[in-house]
Amino acid sequence: MSSVTVRVPAKVNVQLSVGPLREDGFHDLVNVFHAVSIFDEVTAKESEAITVSVSGKWSNQVPVDDGNLAIKAARALAKHAGRGYGADLLIQKDIPVAGGMAGGSADAAGALVACNELWGLGLPFEDLMEIAADLGSDVPFSLLGGTAVGTGRGEQLSELPTGGVFHWVFALADGGLSTASVYAECDRLREASAAEVPWPQLDDSLMEALGTGDAYALGAHLSNDLQEAALSLRPELGPTLEAGRQHGALGAIVSGSGPTCAFLAIDALHARDLARGLTTTGAAHTAVPAHGPVAGATLL
Numbered sequence: 001m002s003s004v005t006v007r008v009p010a011k012v013n014v015q016l017s018v019g020p021l022r023e024d025g026f027h028d029l030v031n032v033f034h035a036v037s038i039f040d041e042v043t044a045k046e047s048e049a050i051t052v053s054v055s056g057k058w059s060n061q062v063p064v065d066d067g068n069l070a071i072k073a074a075r076a077l078a079k080h081a082g083r084g085y086g087a088d089l090l091i092q093k094d095i096p097v098a099g100g101m102a103g104g105s106a107d108a109a110g111a112l113v114a115c116n117e118l119w120g121l122g123l124p125f126e127d128l129m130e131i132a133a134d135l136g137s138d139v140p141f142s143l144l145g146g147t148a149v150g151t152g153r154g155e156q157l158s159e160l161p162t163g164g165v166f167h168w169v170f171a172l173a174d175g176g177l178s179t180a181s182v183y184a185e186c187d188r189l190r191e192a193s194a195a196e197v198p199w200p201q202l203d204d205s206l207m208e209a210l211g212t213g214d215a216y217a218l219g220a221h222l223s224n225d226l227q228e229a230a231l232s233l234r235p236e237l238g239p240t241l242e243a244g245r246q247h248g249a250l251g252a253i254v255s256g257s258g259p260t261c262a263f264l265a266i267d268a269l270h271a272r273d274l275a276r277g278l279t280t281t282g283a284a285h286t287a288v289p290a291h292g293p294v295a296g297a298t299l300l
């Protein structure tokens with residue numbers, strides 16, 4: 001096979017509960033991931049060396065050197081296989097960069113699946129999941145997709161069946177937020193308040209809403225412990241969230257570490273109207289309707 005293409009989704013966190021800071025610099029989480037229909041595509045072509053190039057909306061914001069997570073993923077896979085394989089990786093980028101939607105993680109997951117196929121390794125999914133966890137906390141979920149609860153630093157996943165399709169609108173912001181700085185801001189705010197940080201717990205009402213496909217209940221139970229930190233670093237996100245609520249969103253939340261804002265809609269038609277409302281009033285320069293859950297990294 002000389003060329004393989006894999007499609008990988010973005011994510012939103014419908015619950016993100018952040019526990020105390022661990023000694024390794026990470027936080028224990030209860031992280032309910034939900035994969036949504038904004039996709040990157042990663043194509044791997046036969047080559048001597050491992051290289052990457054990026055096309056699409058956000059290509060100028062993505063590194064094409066060794067810092068690219070897709071390159072790191074391909075290298076980690078080649079190392080696991082014990083051979084000096086090569087691949088030209090082409091990323092078609094649609095997921096916002098540094099937007100809290102796991103775009104880099106998606107490309108890493110895409111590169112793992114594509115290179116496993118291109119190089120004929122035939123590694124089982126469990127092996128790819130282990131390599132993924134070493135690459136980043138969100139990478140295993142980008143492989144898995146659907147809806148899942150992540151514990152540990154987010155890499156230990158249990159799949160969650162959902163009772164229906166949920167319709168979302170994502171309001172994209174200018175410029176990204178670094179995930180590490182948002183966690184650091186969360187720690188700083190917690191230190192300043194001196195309140196004890198509780199151990200994260202799964203929200204039973206949220207589980208029920210996901211299981212029954214009840215968008216109204218899901219909207220009422222969305223939660224993100226990183227939201228206050230993201231708003232502290234980007235106060236202008238507050239009015240964006242409020243504008244979504246004014247346009248009838250069932251729930252409005254910062255996606256992961258932000259700055260993308262996620263709005264839950266009643267149905268596909270409402271999502272389209274909500275997106276139009278957010279852009280025509282200037283509350284967001286770009287608002288993208290999407291639905292979830294969708295599959296994780298998939299060979300095309």
Ligand SMILES: C[C@](O)(CO)[C@H](O)COP(=O)(O)OP(=O)(O)OC[C@H]1O[C@@H](n2ccc(N)nc2=O)[C@H](O)[C@@H]1O
Nearest residue numbers: 025026027029136137138139153154179180183256257
């Ligand atoms: C905010 C989320 O996107 C929610 O899904 C993730 O928790 C972040 O996952 P990610 O981007 O894959 O993050 P990683 O590459 O693993 O870690 C980047 C940095 O985020 C912070 N980090 C990440 C995950 C975690 N459970 N605790 C943390 O404190 C650490 O400072 C870490 O150095």
Ligand SMILES: Nc1ncnc2c1ncn2[C@@H]1O[C@H](COP(=O)(O)OP(=O)(O)OP(=O)(O)O)[C@@H](O)[C@H]1O
Nearest residue numbers: 068069097098099100101102103104105107138179
């Ligand atoms: N393939 C890639 N796509 C996007 N960014 C990448 C990639 N590889 C490395 N990066 C770097 O990683 C940084 C974070 O990008 P990413 O889009 O993954 O953030 P994010 O969506 O906020 O992540 P998360 O939601 O997992 O916290 C970017 O600013 C960029 O410098």
